[in-house]
Amino acid sequence: MTTGTDILIIGGGIAGISAAARLSGEASVTVLEAEPTISYHSTGRTAAIYLKNYGNQTLRALNRASEPFFLEPEGVSDHSILSPRGELHFAHEDEVESLDAYLEGSDGMERITPREAVEMVPILREDLIVAAAYESAAQDIDVDRLLQGFARMVRSNKGQIVTNARVQTLTRENGEWVAETPAGTFKAPIVINAAGAWADAIATLAGVKTVGLVPKRRSGILLPAPEGYDITHWPLFITGAERWYGKPEAGKLMISPADEDPVEPHDAWPDDMVVAEGLHRFETATTVEVTRVEHSWAGLRNFVKDRSPVVGFAPDADGFFWLAGQGGYGIQTSPALSQLTADLCLGKSSPLPQNIISALNPERLFS
Template sequence: MAIIGGGVAGLALAAELAELDGRLTEQADLPRPQLRIVLLERENQFAYHSTGRSIAALSETLGSPEQRALTRASRTILDALGAESGIPLLRTRPVVWVADEDNLGALNALLTASPALRGVDPAAAQTLCPALRPEATARAAVERTAQDVDVEALHQQYRDRATAAGVTLRTAIGLESGSWDDARGEWTLTTDRGELVAHRVVNAAGAWADAVAARLEVAPAGLINLRRTVAIAAAEGVGAAWPLVIDVGGRFYFRPERGGLLVSPADETPSPPTDAVAAQQDISVAVERVNAATSLRLDRVRTSWAGLRTFAPDRNPIVGPDPKQVGFFWFAGLGGTGIQTAPALARLAAAQLCSRPYEIPGLNPDALLPR
């Protein structure tokens, strides 16, 4: 089996699949060949693209009902992985959603959809984040149990587990093309470092997932890549324990970061799959909007970056076998919640690849199947 892509999706799946397959082999009454899994990553390092550019939040109030169910399940897994390894992967950082008068309806909808949220008045929001201007916030909602994820430790842990379970992890090798042989039931894959054969290809190529499908002559899923910009501004008096503050109207978010403030204009600019770069205009918009909502007066940006968030048309991840092409499995479209949903998604995909049941409370996995 060849997994294409060494972001959080591919790495989490490699670890979960190899471990599940190992357990099934041990438990089998009859001899059972163990899966040979190779993961191919085009870049010289893992997690170079979206995974290395996230803001590392875990919030049960973000995304669709499916993404919320996946986040709740992933949180339990992340807690357990942290406890097992002795390296905690989560650290509490509340989320405060803020709404101006125009977005009160959206805030109410969020409160109705999210049991983890409590509505509060602007003064209570200001207690959590003293820089919030009360006159810029009509109402707010607090998710006290939201978390920061240690993304670096997470993908390192998946890499270690995958390697220990026998996966071959390769960097600096890109899939170029491939053809399926029906009679032999296998792919011949051409990479920029030679050929290999695989009975199954798992497409975990993030922003390039449709391009990878096209290289294997599989119909695309209609994925859209949206660029998101992040900057870290110098700021005085920022408390390390301040929450992640998100505008319900989708105009900005910010949180403390290394003595400064991490800000984003929450942009969604369509982009081809590429090594995304922050545009000066988007950075300026972020600073302007955060200055309007706070008393901070940010004026100097220390560093900035951008990354792509890849969405299917319904904005849910795509997990499952391609409906037309045998031997091709989708694990893509993780959108803006890939860090916080990958742990549960990887267990679900591993179970599907091993034809085993796996239940995630509140999730109908059919909603994620490729169409």
Template sequence: MPHTSDIIVIGGGIAGLSAAAELSRDASVMVLEAEEQIGFHSSGRSATMVHYALGDRLVRALTLASRAFFESPPDGFSEIPLGRRMPVLVHAREDEREALDALECDIIAFADLERLDARGVHELCPLLRDDAVHGIADRDGIRLDPHALLQGYLRMLRHAGDELVTAARVASVERRCGVWTVTVEGGASYSAPILVNAAGAWADKVASMAGAAPIGLQPLRRTIITFDAPPGTNLEDLPFAKTVGDQLYFASESGRLFASPMDEVPTEACDAQAEELEVALAAYRVEERTTIKVDRIHSRWAGLRTFTPDRNPAVGFAPDSDGFFWLAGQGGFGLQTSPAMARIAASLILHTVWPMKDLVARDLSPGRFLGQAA
């Protein structure tokens, strides 16, 4: 006999776990994760900041709506802080000043920004080259702990008496008489009237298995390296530093520095691995934009960032499949927007009060990719 619940969530990354935890307040939920651990492909490999230099107005609104959760999580959510304060510095060369001006105008409604001249830029981040002569700083950024966040949502789910099943790769999905039945490799089956597709890079595949039209998701690989800072560097005071264009970000990490060339390499849904070309590109861009010499790379990894065609998430019931709910396409901002996204998903599924004042449901509807009304 299948295991039954009110809602099945496919995917144990940040999207699936946060939504499941929120839903578990008012419904019974079963989370199925293909891997043996949560957040394996994307969420657990993220160098996540709460900042507003990422995405567009919609992403910034979701980030702002999520911030209070990180600063004051529910009682018992986590035994350790979900993050720590870290300034965010977006820096620019003289020829990039116009782009920095435009970004400042886009962000200023969401954060208290400080405009910096060359002296201010180098006081905040002495590792930058002399050609970094303009900057904007958000001194109230938060460096999130993705593992603490994932474990907190899992704790919420289990406290409500609901379950996570790992090593539960989906083999088939079918709907009969108003009930979804998901069978995993190994033969176990799970049934519920509502199926939440939070399968990340695999979400289009899950949709096809369920008979719903794919929405055109594209997984993109991103690479991160770690290396030593120059001797005498005060790592505690360094900001999260990002070029105004998507070329490089770096910050301190466990006594070293980490950096990404902000690569977006199209790939299939897979267990992403760091490729030599992107690893070399990361080191090159560090040396191009900073005074650091990357003599040795201590570690390297890659993760998947999966986007919809318009790079905003798809959240809502599929217009072509009853009881099939999309929660996909959170790209590189899934962690920093997870509290707001979870509340949105729960409001749409449980028909409760809409939680966002700056967005409406059609902004996120998967129907926009299928040529149908939201």
């Protein structure tokens, strides 16, 4: 049996589910997710924070465009998806240039003294800090509420989310894309490739030119809260060159080595050596001795060569739409990118500036 729909979306992470939600009010939509549940890979393994100044200028524009939805997530939640956190950048002597580069063109960041930095995060070694800056507008994102709200929107609009539906073949027949999966055969005039680390593999299945996507592993480590400290209101704290960062997480302390090791698409797991190196950098910069790791994990952040997302119709295949390459910015840019995806697929104009739309267009990667 073949199920027909207006738009097929391959991938049930935040990119695919949010795009489906935006589209489902005006088109019939089916999401195909390879795993038993949505958000199995990167979406479920995120540091979950909204940073207005994170990323290149294209990403910063998308961050700004996403903020109004986070604050008033109509159809997803009855109150803001965000909650206060703050972000502290602190630079050792060899990281000052990196911090200066991050601050260039930033919005709402203020330079602070090393003493003020240590007052925010008392475990930091003040004698090593040469410069620091703080972004008060950085906020935690309730990723589960965001994702499940988008999923409810899809279902309330009669859209389908099909799990255990790994795409095995993808062909263009009589003006429609036909996807064969263990859960059945699905067809639609438009297919959206939101397959995360597997997006280039989906393109290869479809006979479409790939965009040079490189999955990169990012690890997380959960530690007990440092003894004697109430970490509840600590900001996210990150080194000037992003060599590691930390963040309170449900009463524990989450540390990431900020690794970006290129890997093949897979169900990622942490590398013991990377974890050890990250913890060493953490211990060197703080007064904490790590005696116990409660949990560690890894996810994949996916980049093309210019580190901007890839959003738009493929120049070499009718009805094949790219929604990929979000890097570590997929959650916080999902409101803007899902709306752009819906606008382009439905033939509507987008409120995003044309230079941002062009910076996302897959054609840029083939010129």
